Amino acid sequence: MAANINNSTSSNYVSKKQKLRKNVHPFMGVTRTKRTSKVIRFNDSNESDLVSEQSLKEKNVVTYKSLKNRASDLLKMRKTLPVYQNKREIMTYIESNPVVVLIGETGSGKSTQIPQFILEQLYGTKKHGSIAVTQPRRVAAINLATRVAQEHGCKLGDQVGYSVRFDNMTTARTRLKYLTDGMLLRELMMNRELKEYSVVVIDEAHERTVLTDLILGFLKSLIQGPRPDLKIIVMSATLQAEKFSEFFNNAPILFVEGRKFDVKQYYLKAPTDDIVDAVIRCCVQINQCEQLGDILCFLPGQEEIDKAVTIMEKIAKYVADETPVPLIVPYPLYAALPPIQQALVFAPIKGFKRKVVFSTNIAETSVTISGVKFVVDSGLRKVKVWRHQLGLATLLTVPISQASAMQRSGRAGRESEGKSFRLYCESDYLKLPKQSEPEIARSDVTSPVLMLKRYGINDLLNWTWFENPGKDAVLMALQELYELGALNTRGKITKRGEQMALLPLQPHLSSVLIKASEVGCLSQVIDIVSCLSVENLLLNPSPEERDEVNERRLSLSNAGKRYGDLIMLKELFDIYFYELGKSQDSNSERNDWCKGLCISVRGFKNVIRVRDQLRVYCKRLFSSISEGNEESKKIGEDSEEISKILKCFLTGFIKNTAIGMPDRSYRTVSTGEPISIHPSSMLFLNKSCPGIMYTEYVFTTKGYARNVSRIELSWLQEVVTNGTAVAKQKISSSK
Template structure:
């Protein structure tokens, strides 16, 4: 088996290694025959060649116009002006002499068994003096960031315009620096939204260090079930869902003077919804003093500008080293795991030192690659660096994610296998090579089934450039694209927005709660379409959130207050009526924690499933929901050692307790905020609710528990027909049930 590179001749592997060590130059030619030991790769096709050819039609590097090392470019453009050269699809700015370290946002967790993302996992107990000293150290790093050079201009530009669109490359420092620039200019607080919880928490921790304060004081963050801020916080990072909840409580957002929508190019449903509310505030003149900043890493600025009535666009071109593009040859690569593994081996054996970042579609592919590389690493020649595979995806604990930032001893090379979570928000130091599978997983809503399906789809050209740019943060790098150049040219320019492919039940409920009835003509950034709106209205009506006139009901109001999907909100509210709230709130809390039950693969799976079955006798008969309840009860009595024995997440169960307590507070709030109730009625309902929170030594009412979940997920039920087929309750769609798998991995 061999790998081919263009424009070169054959060369002995050992000689090449000596040449690289003596001169430190990058190998760009030669055909490498892998040692015999590598023929034992446990993948499907053993004789496949991967040939990377240089980019022919595009520039050979991603960088077309080098700038002097001492400056970066800031461009101000009105949308009516002709499109600037910045909009050329394959143009990036080169700064070969840029030697300062890039911004690295690191999520810190010192617990070896951490599976939690709560605030206690951050190490911010340093004194005020230590914080000040640390801030002085980081100031030197900040001053070398591209965006810091334009601090005064950016501040002036934002001050003079109510809405500003800022386009800046990932790694330019826009997420950490621009909010800090604006703190002295704002009397009220600044809110910065992030699509992901990990990004909100990690950015807040970094900025609190740079600002010289304790996390949660002047700089804080708020994500679902975790609030590290206070009423005096000047700068708060929060998920778009949390800002939307604040809009529901205060339509005018009176406590904020600036709203920054970061990573707007990801186009989440909630971000689009927030933009609609902010535009309503601006157009109506309700908040003439409110500043809105939309920040994006890709060039889709005109869409945002047009939406905000031709708002001006500010381009901040960052510093990046040249990145050489390599495309796969004409061979078809059906097995993407096989192709990625072979590409990793080729890079490890032929390229100078530098870490490798591989983009794959999902967790399953990443875990397969990690397992294979761990088996293969000891078999590779000792002259090559020892590869250390590290996974990176959202379901990993913060402690596991932080491993990608750790330095390795000399002679080892990090191989980071990531989903598109590594495209934005997080900058990993040391990466010189990117391997791009060209795939991602997206959730697609099926209107006829009322269900979401996770599909593997090609990425966009914008995402491909984002991924390639990861190789040029610290030095010149290479991107190996596991697809042909013509395939790249046929990719869509931008990714389809989430609102076009996901259900919009929660956004519609939010709009209804705020009294907006004309949904078709509301200020959508991108109209979701009549079919999506009608489907969401039908689901809310079926759940009881809307009445026959389409107005929000008392149940719908309570659903909008709870920080849960509408279906789970109905489950909790129904459980109160059924008198089984205590066990149901335990189950809902368990469902709100990712990876509570860890996957077990290989020979141990059957043995572990047998052990788990012994701890859920009722669950074996009545299903996963009852099993979760039994697992949680056992955890409360046996604790950490039992979790380790059963391969459960200990800190995940600790988070269940935390979420449970916060859900109790939210449920009390649904009664306290209900203006339709008299004071006496509120007192009676509060007393009843508090009594149901208490765990009672009674026989578990399993039928009532299952009925509560059936009420919440009524649109996901099917009716058995005389011919033994099934049709969905909501739409009458014909379905077939093959078998059922429960959470412990065995058939029921």
């Protein structure tokens, strides 16, 4: 059953008056579209601080009356939203069905309005319970809650609040809670039936993250079992509705059109084999033939982006000299870029210039750049694909899906009409898969499986998976968990497994922490684990600075030089935390220090937050830990102490070890495959390790070990874990 709420065709979303008036001539008397004040949203976790600090200030100033005034002002704008205009019809469906799938395009207002409609209804019928709205990203949850609180006329955290890691803005009065997928899963672990909620809204379900998929599975088992009264709304931006609908017993699908501008599509006549060259040519052509407006180019990875930026910097001047066209100013954008460089992308450009941003997929969902009128799409992206049998991740460049291509094109139509140039043929576009392969189908599911075991699921292969990751994946995860001591031979969760499931870490790292608590080096290990669980802590220096930065990092880590990256992280942490943290002006001192070593300032702040959280959890979980574990400690160069720490890591990563060969290459202990130390490692140039242990094994051009430590071969026998062959047999027979 499907209901199309608006009559107009879906291809033309824009009403006449919304359409931009045509510019007189592209380069004479240019009428540039006015930039909206600040549309930039970046996934900066500091932003959560800003929001909460701001709201704290507001608490003191803002009166009840001014909140209500503001809300009634906003109501006028709300009423123009497509979702609002179909409020009654949407609510009729929601009231009369246990599950509703709602397809709302960008700008439909679904994420802000639908939850409020439900809230009104809850108030109206005097029903108990509250509403949970999940988001894949933290910033989204915070921003939505902030906005909706204003619209609702309340202080943030009052009736409307949010809950994300490190930041909880809810009170006992909160009835509408925006939260990350991960947070709702945590709540599920604590409160199996989600009794607190009468409605759960899954937003951005089309993104199909592992965590969203898991929530869908849990919700289905809840409504089929102990919570038949729980109302579920699945919201998605793309037309992948059938799968959601079928999963929930053919739930009705509602379509709400969005408010976005027309984007005209262009394709190549013949395919290209040099994508960087094609992107450059396309940008130059746009610059010569189209009106002013910025260009956003999607390329698969950093390598292509850096190449494109270099070429563009060289030719921009000549292109602009030749003809009276704007000067092209190229910018790179990817996650591992230092934040200062990332910020440049968002600053408006002045003068007769055209900003060209070469970006990875980060600009597809996580980041919005204002002023973009043209999109150039390589049709490629990089994905991490987990190989269960090999226990390694491969990084592959693959064609995108049609949904992804549409999403990329849509980036040209955020503020006005735009154009999208796809650097592939239309016939090839039609051959692309409709949707990208969901993440769970290409991921390591050790962590999800542990979560399910903790929840008490025995028959994992027949659980209510929204997307079953497959027998291989589940069996490998079970074996892995058995080897980590999280499951017993019958596949039941152990006490150790319970502890692992409660720590906000991947199971391997949880297992390392538990070991550390047993042998009395918890504090040091927590510091290292905190560093490991923050992405992009050590940024990639530009090629010119590379050697210098590496040299500086090496000179600071005396023990790290010999023992590798884990110990180096601890040494860097110690400098940041103990030495730089003491001074009067510790903040600017720390910032300068990070800058010189090409370390993310934001990253280290997150390390501290993770560390604080882990210390609290550990205190609660390991009540019997020995004294001395509690106090924080700097690491020295005592080899006994370092060995003890590395052996803790070995209990979690015993599989990730390799032995040094006479020709100075390494071969993995488990499969005998050749493996190389990643060039980003401290030990890259060190040719004298008898063995290595690594926390990550990635295959790109060849097999690379990342986060590498030196180990002695004798340690491999010292560290006792559950046997491999027996485990596999027992687990598969007991299922």
